[in-house]
Amino acid sequence: MTVIAPSPDELPTHHTFSLIALVCVASIFFLGTPGFVVLMATQWSLTESQLGLIAAADSVGNAVGSLLMTFVLFRYNPRALVLIALLGFIAANALSAFRLDDTTMLLVRLASGVFSGVIAGLAIRRLSEGKDADRNLTWMVISQTLAIAVLLTFVLPWVGELGQATAAFIMVALQGVICLLVRTLFPAVHLQAETELSNTSAPRTASAYLALLSIFLLYVTVGVVWTFVGFMGHEAGFKDAFVETLLGGANLLSIAAISIVPWMIQRDRLFSTGIVALTLCTLAALGLSLPPQAWTYAVSTVVFICAWGTxxxxxxxxxPSYDKAGRMIMLAPGVLCMGSALGSFLGGQLMEMQSPAWAFRIAAICCAIAGVIVLGLGATRKR
Structure with missing residues (x-):
């Protein structure tokens, strides 16, 4: 007989916070990408193209891991999966602390991403079940945003002074070790029974795929901006303290913006708020394409980060409103990671072959298309 795990509504509150903590640790390289990029460039003298490929490899791995979680691994014991994924995550990040050749580094970051994707896919699936899904997902994004602020403002600068990129990757591996304690909070039973996607009505399935497409396009933009915003500030000659404080402070402001999401959902303003947020993302990406000045760089960065989180x-x-089975929400980490990987890769290539301005312009176009899709979803819903 298959034993089914209870929904998060039946779990203690500390289990929910543990799931959120796991998501934050699993995505720590992505969350701190600007800081990691600067540390790797400084210690190992990597080019924009090399940095973009490393960020892309991690994102591709995350996509593969979450897709495996969605279509294959969901049948297996969650506690065992978390243990295996955490051990792989620890090993991959410990290896990343060394100056490896380009191919080996890409393979190691790819592997780290796969294990991260499994952890995040499992945790997000659990967070999205039950009546508190909106609240749990909002708290997850707020927690990730707070983690970004702490990482970029305090942790990575301090760790970087101790041992640059080497110390940063060792820190990530140690956090994985700590999370081995958290995995005991996962039930040693299967997740809730699956509802076949074929049972979902075609229009709602189509809408879910369009929502996933908008996430993909948003994260192509994020892949460009988030990978290179810190690096571009460094290259423009801005002081490291200015860039680090700006990125950390922007993420703290973003928490206030994200916190209004449940209020907007309750008032049925999800689509209108989403369109405004994506429009601001587009304008901010265009602002970053301008010749770098302190004020344009600062305003564009703050607006982008706040609008991105929202x-x-x-x-x-x-x-969850389009797919009660929960399969689509498990696809979300993979989709956003594929978008981020493409953005990181394209951003690095365009910056070397054309100019940073072109990279940010392409990013803005992708975000604008995402806004048009959300506009269409909102119009369809009102019919």
Missing amino acids: SITLLLALL
Whole structure:
């Protein structure tokens, strides 16, 4: 007989916070990408193209891991999966602390991403079940945003002074070790029974895929901006303290923006707020394409980070309404990681072959298309 795990509504509150903590640790490289990029560039003298490929490899791995979680691994014991994924995550990040050749580094970051994707896919699936899905997902994004602020403002600068990129990756591996304690909070039973996607009505399935497409396009933009915003500030000659404080402070402001999402959802303003947020993301990306001046760089960065956090929270909140089975929400980490990987790769290539301005312009176009899709979803819903 198959034993089914209870929904998160039946679990203690500390289990929910543990799931959120796991998501934050699993995505720590992505969350701290600007800081990691600067540390790797400084210690190992990597080019924009090399940095973009490393960020892309991690994102591709995350996508593969979450897809495996969605279509294959969901049948297996969650506690055992978390243990295996955490051990792989620890090993991959410990290896990343060394100056490896380009191919080996890409393979190691790819492997780290796969294990991260499994952890995040499992945790997000659990968070999205039950009546508190909107609240749980909002708290997840807020926690990730707070983690970004702490990482970029305090942790990575301090760790970087101790041992640059080497110390940073060792820190990530140690956090994985700590999370081995958290895995005991996962039930040693199967997740809730699956509802076949074929039972979902075609229009709602189509809408869910369009929502996923908008997440993908948003994260192509994020892949460009988030991978290179810190690096571009460094290259423009801005002081490291200015860039680190700006990125950390922007993420703290973003928490206030994200916190209004449940209020907007309750008032049926999800689509209108999403369109505004994606429009602001587009304008901010265009602002970063301008010749770098301190004020344009600062304003564009703050607006982008605040609008990005709000946009992804709203888009994630859309998915459970289209798919009660929970399969689409498990696809979300993979989709956003594929978008981020493409953005990181294209951003690095465009910056070397054309100019940073072109990279940010392409990013803005992708975000604008995402806004048009959300506009269409909102119009369809009102019919």
